[in-house]
Amino acid sequence: MNxxxxxxxxxxxxxxxxxxxxxxxxxxxxSIMQITSSPATIAVSMNHDNYTNSCIAKTGKFAVSIxxxxxxxxxIGRFGFQSGKDVNKFDGIDFSIKEGLPVIxxxxxYIVCKVIDKMETSTHTVFLGEVIDCDTIGSSPAxxxxxxxxxxxxxxxxxxxTYLPEEDSKPExxxxxxxxxxxxxxxxxxxxxEELPDTYTCPxxxxxxxxxxxx
Ligand code: FE
Numbered sequence: 001m002n003x004x005x006x007x008x009x010x011x012x013x014x015x016x017x018x019x020x021x022x023x024x025x026x027x028x029x030x031s032i033m034q035i036t037s038s039p040a041t042i043a044v045s046m047n048h049d050n051y052t053n054s055c056i057a058k059t060g061k062f063a064v065s066i067x068x069x070x071x072x073x074x075x076i077g078r079f080g081f082q083s084g085k086d087v088n089k090f091d092g093i094d095f096s097i098k099e100g101l102p103v104i105x106x107x108x109x110y111i112v113c114k115v116i117d118k119m120e121t122s123t124h125t126v127f128l129g130e131v132i133d134c135d136t137i138g139s140s141p142a143x144x145x146x147x148x149x150x151x152x153x154x155x156x157x158x159x160x161x162t163y164l165p166e167e168d169s170k171p172e173x174x175x176x177x178x179x180x181x182x183x184x185x186x187x188x189x190x191x192x193x194e195e196l197p198d199t200y201t202c203p204x205x206x207x208x209x210x211x212x213x214x215x
Contacts, residue, residue, distance in 0.1 A: 011145035015065040015079045017102050020055045024090040024102040027052040028080030030145045031161045040131035045124045047159035051084040053125055060115050063101040068108035068140035073152050077205030080157050081183045099133045109136040155184030178212045
């Protein structure tokens with residue numbers, strides 16, 4: 001099997017949110033698809049290790065914020081590379097409450113669902129949600145996973161369904177690259193990395209310059 005073929009499937013970049021008791025929480029997902037139109041249902045695949053997974057199972061509801069090409073890439077670091085167990089991911093984020101759940105305003109739309117079924121796989125839960133509210137926000141195009149990978153220069157967290165270990169070792173350029181050890185962002189600015197000020201932070205996960213390693 002050549003699993004690189006999976007890169008030819010299309011994925012988006014979404015923040016899936018729910019409640020942890022009274023507290024807002026969420027994570028990044030890229031495997032979400034519409035299943036039926038009437039009633040409107042969507043399915044989301046989420047790793048068992050994501051704290052959000054158990055919160056959705058308890059709450060019975062989830063919301064999807066569809067990130068756009070213009071969304072702040074730091075949202076991906078906040079929601080994709082930290083655990084909701086440790087931090088309140090919505091602290092300082094511009095969000096609204098829809099049907100009791102938080103949705104991110106810096107996005108191109110949201111969908112709120114109640115869980116009507118789920119399927120377990122060895123690593124992921126597939127939640128089937130019936131849509132109870134949805135709307136578009138602004139006019140920016142949705143961020144595809146390909147855009148995130150090729151333009152934002154981001155990588156998949158290890159618990160994403162689309163994660164491929166080969167991504168880490170694939171040489172993208174002959175020259176040495178500075179790579180964020182937390183989120184996988186590859187620095188490609190005009191200024192040589194060594195000459196960046198000590199205050200430089202990763203545009204995706206906001207970690208400091210010292211978290212970058214040469215590859
Ligand atoms: Fe980073």
